[in-house]
Amino acid sequence: MARSKRGSYTVGIERRERILAAASERFSSSGYSRTSLAEIARDVGITTPGLTHHFPTKQHLLLAIAERRFDISQSIAEAATGELDGTRTLRLLLSLSELFAAQPGLIELFVLISAEAADPSNPAHALFQDRYTRIANEIAEFFLAEVHRGALREDLDYHALARECIAVSDGLQLQFVLSEGTLDLVGQSRAYLERLAQAILRTPRGASLA
Secondary structure: OHHHHHHHHHHHHHHHHHHHHHHHHHHHHHOOOOOOHHHHHHHHOOOHHHHHHHOOOHHHHHHHHHHHHHHHHHHHHHOOOOOOOOOHHHHHHHHHHHHHHOOHHHHHHHHHHHHHOOOOOOHHHHHHHHHHHHHHHHHHHHHHHHHHOOOEOOOOOHHHHHHHHHHHHHHHHHHHHHOOOOOOHHHHHHHHHHHHHHHHEOOOOOOOOO
16 A cells, blocks of 8 residues: 555656646747646646646646746755855856756746746745745855855855845846847856956956856
8 A cells, every 4th residue: 555655656746747847848839828738738648637636727837837946956056066266156156047048938937927926925925035035045155155265255245145146147037038038148147257256256366157
């Protein structure tokens, strides 16, 4: 019986991931408003009731996609390695921009749900509130580790700086969507982070993150 329950749980997780992958593809290619749950269900090879068992509405799907994007970003951050030379945190932030740029459809979805998250009554509000606080603290800790190694200045508020980095990233993603994908997201991110490097390095140098 226990084995059967574990098997059912594994099947449920796998199906959920297949639904999220199909929904991401559909939303990215056809647009969120023009995609139906029935289309996503057909892509996965299940019935619409089978899909709504996992995700009752499209909004639930959109929220889950945003949450998975946060999870992937956090996993990359946790796996970050490299010398604490004052640019490691900045390189990590640039690598996340490169990840986002490789998935332009997901940028549009993220911007869409970010706007909805401003409404305290929207389910996305609590998710974004929690994740932004967590991400800002993690980025600040990355910076402070480089401060302790003597690579970054000690007289800066790195928690405020972490929030600034998030704001720049999100703002560039919004502009990427508004420009219909013509904005050089990675290039703009690199230019900002390289300027930031000159302001926060204990010994400013011609730091290139390329």
